[in-house]
Amino acid sequence: MQIQTRSGSAIFPAALTSDGGRLWFIDNIRWLMIVLVVMFHLSLTYGQVGDWYYTENRALDPASQIIFVAFITFTQAYFMGLLFLIAGYFAPGSYDKKGMGRFVLDRSARLGIPTLVHMGLLQPLITAIAWFFNPRNPMPTLTGYWHYIKSFQFVTYSGPLWFALALLIFILLYAGIRRLLSFIRPSSPRPPRSTTVTHPWVILSIIVLAVISFFVRLVYPFGTSVFNMKLCFFPQYIFLFSVGIVAYRRNWFLNIPYSFGIAWFKMAWLVGIPFWIMLILLGGALTNMTPYYGGLYWQAAAYAFWESFFCIGICLGLLVLFREKFNRQGKIAGFLTRNAFAVYVFHAPILVGLTLLAREIPLRPLLKTFLMTLIVLPSCFGLSDLLRRIPLWRKVF
Numbered sequence: 169m170q171i172q173t174r175s176g177s178a179i180f181p182a183a184l185t186s187d188g189g190r191l192w193f194i195d196n197i198r199w200l201m202i203v204l205v206v207m208f209h210l211s212l213t214y215g216q217v218g219d220w221y222y223t224e225n226r227a228l229d230p231a232s233q234i235i236f237v238a239f240i241t242f243t244q245a246y247f248m249g250l251l252f253l254i255a256g257y258f259a260p261g262s263y264d265k266k267g268m269g270r271f272v273l274d275r276s277a278r279l280g281i282p283t284l285v286h287m288g289l290l291q292p293l294i295t296a297i298a299w300f301f302n303p304r305n306p307m308p309t310l311t312g313y314w315h316y317i318k319s320f321q322f323v324t325y326s327g328p329l330w331f332a333l334a335l336l337i338f339i340l341l342y343a344g345i346r347r348l349l350s351f352i353r354p355s356s357p358r359p360p361r362s363t364t365v366t367h368p369w370v371i372l373s374i375i376v377l378a379v380i381s382f383f384v385r386l387v388y389p390f391g392t393s394v395f396n397m398k399l400c401f402f403p404q405y406i407f408l409f410s411v412g413i414v415a416y417r418r419n420w421f422l423n424i425p426y427s428f429g430i431a432w433f434k435m436a437w438l439v440g441i442p443f444w445i446m447l448i449l450l451g452g453a454l455t456n457m458t459p460y461y462g463g464l465y466w467q468a469a470a471y472a473f474w475e476s477f478f479c480i481g482i483c484l485g486l487l488v489l490f491r492e493k494f495n496r497q498g499k500i501a502g503f504l505t506r507n508a509f510a511v512y513v514f515h516a517p518i519l520v521g522l523t524l525l526a527r528e529i530p531l532r533p534l535l536k537t538f539l540m541t542l543i544v545l546p547s548c549f550g551l552s553d554l555l556r557r558i559p560l561w562r563k564v565f
Contacts, residue, residue: 191495192495193494194254196490196494196497196505197490198505198508199501201247203504205328206511206519206541206544206545207243208240208243209516210523211239211537213523213537214226214236214533215236215537217237221294221516222520224523228533232533232534235534241444242440245478246482249405249408249479252335252404252406253411253483254412256411257413257416257421263342272340272343275336275339275340279339282329282509282565285513287323290513290517291322292308294517295308296308297521301524328516329512330395334397334405335409342413363418363423364420364423364424374477375473376407377476378469378472378475380407381400381403381404382469382472384402384403385468386462388462390460400461422491426491429485430489432484433482433486433488435481436480436481436482440474440478440481443477444474504549506553507549507553510555511552513552514552515548519544
């Protein structure tokens, strides 16, 4: 396995082993997930599924609608959870090295500042862009902006930066728990000890995660949010962040056998796709989606199980696949890594602006999504790279 060393990016903690080696495959997974975030939001724009700042109202044929729903559903099942898993993996080592005070301050700055940038600057910018293309929308004014700030309305407008805000909360809870445990049972940080994951552990994890998700969705079904956080998905995020912490201590990322991870990856696709199709057809999704959103319905229980199974299988597979096949970087991958989080922060106004600019182009939604992906992704990475050339922005992003 090829492991090299170099400095980390400004916002994502450096993907380093305990001896300082760089885990290139983690960097590559990170930027791939950010690319999927942009594609996901483009699919919301043209697929008319879910919530996004701007959705284009064009007729969708049944085949296109199925493709959009499938891409959004399968992607939603794992991509943000995988980012939480990776974040959890690197939390213990950073805490061990920096101590609680510096660890908390560092993560608060790296996650809190981008969140405030979106709330205070990018959200109003998106509002202004929407007004520019459609003057029938409320015109943004300085008075309105000041009310937005002083009334604390901005705290509910984290947009895509809900991830950074949630991760900051997880980090603070982790630091607080470790501090409390240090008083109860003082001990020096333990170096990672190599163990591996077993099939019974994976099966138990799928069942536990599915059960917790089902019960949470009795209270917070799909479509509900608290401070812009869709709590229906948070059992997965909390579970995987916690698994990441355990994975670091047991060195799982480097020791999961390739054949083991690939077996679950294959099962996720070979079992997950027909299971999802049967669930859609037998559960009446073509006429009524409500039973899938949460509640005492067999569809909600089955969907929670499918989601947990697919998520864990894909996460295991991507980790070993990238570790063995994509554990290196050239100029392009290095560029994508350096700018990945900045793209996450700034992609919303860029995407909204470009899709509104192209709103009158009469193309089929699937074709338009493909073409806009070729325009939006380079624009996001290019602008992010330009912003990061400014010394102050580079320190933050």
